[in-house]
Amino acid sequence: MTDAFREAFLAPADAEAIERVHALFEELAERRPDLPAERRGAFELAVVEVVTNVIQHGREGTRTRVELEVGHTPEGIRAVVTDDAEPADIDLSATAMPDPEDFGESGRGLALIALLVDEFTHEPLPHGNRWTLASGTPKGT
Amino acid sequence: MNITTTIREDGVAVLAADGRINLVTAPTVRREVQRVVDEGHARLTLDLSAVEFIDSSGLGALVSGLKTARTAGGDLRLAAASEQVASVLRLTNLDRILRVYPATDDAYRD
Numbered sequence: 001m002t003d004a005f006r007e008a009f010l011a012p013a014d015a016e017a018i019e020r021v022h023a024l025f026e027e028l029a030e031r032r033p034d035l036p037a038e039r040r041g042a043f044e045l046a047v048v049e050v051v052t053n054v055i056q057h058g059r060e061g062t063r064t065r066v067e068l069e070v071g072h073t074p075e076g077i078r079a080v081v082t083d084d085a086e087p088a089d090i091d092l093s094a095t096a097m098p099d100p101e102d103f104g105e106s107g108r109g110l111a112l113i114a115l116l117v118d119e120f121t122h123e124p125l126p127h128g129n130r131w132t133l134a135s136g137t138p139k140g141t
Numbered sequence: 142m143n144i145t146t147t148i149r150e151d152g153v154a155v156l157a158a159d160g161r162i163n164l165v166t167a168p169t170v171r172r173e174v175q176r177v178v179d180e181g182h183a184r185l186t187l188d189l190s191a192v193e194f195i196d197s198s199g200l201g202a203l204v205s206g207l208k209t210a211r212t213a214g215g216d217l218r219l220a221a222a223s224e225q226v227a228s229v230l231r232l233t234n235l236d237r238i239l240r241v242y243p244a245t246d247d248a249y250r251d
Contacts, residue, residue: 045194048163100233100238101237103208105202108197
């Protein structure tokens with residue numbers, strides 16, 4: 001029987017926040033070696049994409065803050081990212097992967113997250129956004 | 142992340158990166174590709190063997206580098222991608238425009 005893993009941080013939305021995401025998942029890898037590396041890696045990338053998105057769309061002229069909470073139980077892994085940036089007006093169901101032949105340099109993040117996790121939702125808050133990511137743990141792993 | 146560039150005898154520039162290519166380090170990749178192309182080397186190979194992680198910001202830098210090299214009449218080819226990098230290239234369909242070769246020596250054999 002393995003224990004649940006729960007870890008969180010609150011930080012300014014900058015390069016350092018990305019480092020903290022990686023550090024948190026390194027901690028998860030150590031504490032939960034039962035979680036397949038590939039699945040953990042996919043989830044880590046999805047969270048990095050969300051935090052990167054928050055950094056890039058932060059409130060102009062102010063310091064956006066980002067809070068990350070990651071929990072892992074035998075049933076699955078779940079992350080909640082909360083920011084205090086401008087509430088985003090986006091429809092995640094309308095995000096599509098850009099055509100590679102367009103040679104675009106951006107616009108892949110949200111579409112990529114949808115491919116990496118089982119559930120990805122966004123809720124605008126009165127003073128920010130809440131992004132929730134979840135993946136089930138397949139039976140037998 | 143660091144990039145070490147070596148110009149081979151056949152003129153191909155091999156850029157060996159390490160660590161993570163993300164929002165923070167992607168500008169370094171763009172700048173180094175531009176610098177190498179400006180010095181007259183338009184055929185580039187990006188050695189990814191020591192790159193452990195790439196995200197969509199990093200992929201943007203690879204597409205940028207590809208365009209920079211092609212505009213100068215050359216190409217940007219990838220070599221020795223880890224499973225993480227190869228998988229992200231596949232998921233974003235970028236493997237259709239950025240070919241990954243097993244090793245740096247394979248990239249311009251044709």
